[in-house]
Amino acid sequence: MSGLCKAKDWLARRVVLGVGVFSALFLVATACTPxxxxxxxxxxSPGFSLAEKASAEEERGYRTHVGHFLSSDGLELAVRAWLPLEEEPRAVILALHGFNDYAHAFAPLGEALAQQDIAVFAYDQRGFGESPNTGLWAGGEVMTADVRTVSAQLRGTFPGVPLYLFGESMGGAVLLAAEAEPEGLDADGLILSAPAVWARETQPWYQRVGLWVALRTVPWFRPSASSVRRQASDNIEMLRALGRDPLVLGSARIDTIAGLVDLMDRALAAGPAVHTPTLLLYGERDEIIPPEPVERLWQEMPQEAGHRFLRYPEGWHLLTRDLQGPRVIDDIAAWIDNPTGTLPSTVERLPEEHAQEVEQREG
Structure with a gap:
C-alpha cells in the first residue's frame, strides 16, 4: 500500500512540475508574441466630422479645420484640413504622414497650398498621433484600406475636383502598397516624398538578422531613437519642436518596426504597378532612406505613365519642412497645374534667403 502511495506521490509531483514548465513556457511565448x-x-458608414479651428487665419487666405474621420470599422482617425477661403478648391490633396509622426506634419504644406486654392486633408494613421492604439502596428492591409476609404469620401465631397494623394516616407510606402493592390488607387496623381522603400533585400544582412532575432525574443522592446544618429532635416528649430511635441513618438516597439519593414518590402516591389501619374521627390542629403532603393523604385516604375522625378541636392528627408521647403511646395503646386510643364526648381536657383540659411547651418 505504501508503494502505491509513493507512486501516486511521484506522479503528482511530475504532473505539477509539468504544468509549471508548460505555464512558464506559455508565459514566455505570450510575452514574445508580436x-x-x-x-x-x-x-x-465612413465620413468626416470637422470643426473650424480658428478664424484669424482667414487673413492669410486659408482656414484650418480639425476633427475626425470615422473608418469603416468604427475607429475615429484624427483629421486636420487646410482649406482655401473659396467654397470649392481647384484641387484636393490627401496627405499621409511618416513613421512616428502625425497629421500636423503637413502644416507648412497645407498653409501654403490652401492660399493657392488647393485643399489639403491629412489624418493620423492608426497607431500614431491622436488616433487609436498609439504605438501599435495596425497592419499594411488595414492602412491601405484606410487611404482608399478616405480618398473615396473626398471624391464624394468634392465631385469633379482633381484628387492627389501625398505620402511622406511611411505614408509614401502606404500609397505604393495600395497602388499595387488589385483595386489600385482612385487618384489623379501621386506625390511621393522620400518614400520608405528601404526593403529587407536592400538592407545589410546584420540589420535583417538583428530585427529577425529581436522580433522573436523582445517584440515589446522600444529602442531609443537617440541611438540612431541620423538627421531628418536641416531645419533645426522644426526638429526641436518635434522633440517637444507629445504626439510625435520618440521610440517604437520592435514589432511595429518589423511591420514598417514589411510595408517597405511591399512598397519597393510595387514599382512596376504604379500607373497613376506620380511626382517622386528625394533629397540627396537624406539620412533616413538611402538613395539606392529610391533609384530602383524609379527605374521600375512604368515611364509611359508620365512620372516625374525631382532630386534636390540640398534636400533632406522632411522635404516640405526643410529650410528649402517652400521650393518643394512650389514644385508640387506647379506639377498639379501642369504635370508635364517646367517646374520652378528646374529653372530657378534656391531663393537667396534659404540658400543663406542652408549655408549657415552647414558652416
Missing part, C-alpha cells in the same frame, strides 16, 4: 493593433467593429 502585438498588432485591434480593429473596430464592422458595418459603419
Amino acid at each position: 502585438v498588432q493593433a485591434p480593429g473596430g467593429s464592422e458595418n459603419h
